[in-house]
Amino acid sequence: MGDAGTDNIARVKKAYKAWDACKGGDCSMWHALADDNIRLNPIGAEAAGLEFTRPGAGREQLTAYLDSLRDGWAMRYFEPEIFVADGDSVVMFGHTSWTYKATGKTATVAIAHLWRFENGLAVEFTEVFDGSAAAAAAQP
Template sequence: MSRSNLDIIRASYEGSAEQNGRNLLAALAADVTWTEAAGFPYAGTYVGPQAIMEGVFHRLATEWDGYQAKVHTYLAEDDRVAAFGVYSGTYRKTGKAMTASFAHLYRLNNGKIVSMEQYVDSAQVNAALT
């Protein structure tokens, strides 16, 4: 039995950090595009799982303490899933904590994530950097 698009996305948020990362990596298409919002510290579009892991997730793991993305609402329709929630964490260089609302819009094809676009209150994140 195949998993729904919603189940695939939910599995990348609702377990331990290790489980979430493993589930996300398994769900990424080889040519996935991952767009971090303008104004966010890691802004830009990353193509492919390796670029995403190095450009986004490795940096989150090494530059922040306790960084989390907690989803409170999912919406799914056809090939799209949206996840709405709150980021939190403490930036290691400054010791400043932040919380910021986010939305992630995923597009899937045949059980694989082909794109993700981030929307975020980047002012809250950037305030922790200085």
């Protein structure tokens, strides 16, 4: 792993630590990582409560993604466990737990994120998690 991979892992680890510490109350760490034209590729589920998982591109879409997530869900924790870098890509594997505000039900899921960087900024973000567990928590 070269210097870029090491730097990217350090920056991503710092962002996840801040994300867990604020329980999703602040999104500035993600905006600091993102290129203006970041592509978002969330892979969750097409179900009520998971509207935030729609793909998109750009800072405005990143803001909409995060706002939609935080409007519907309250973070209990976000625990990254493994980070792997390959060139300009960083993968994080971990676990997270969120409570759907409308039902009070909690979904605790394994989660994987793939970040791809160019010139020190994230140009692509892919998220994979168990959408069925999250959708179940969103059902009354």
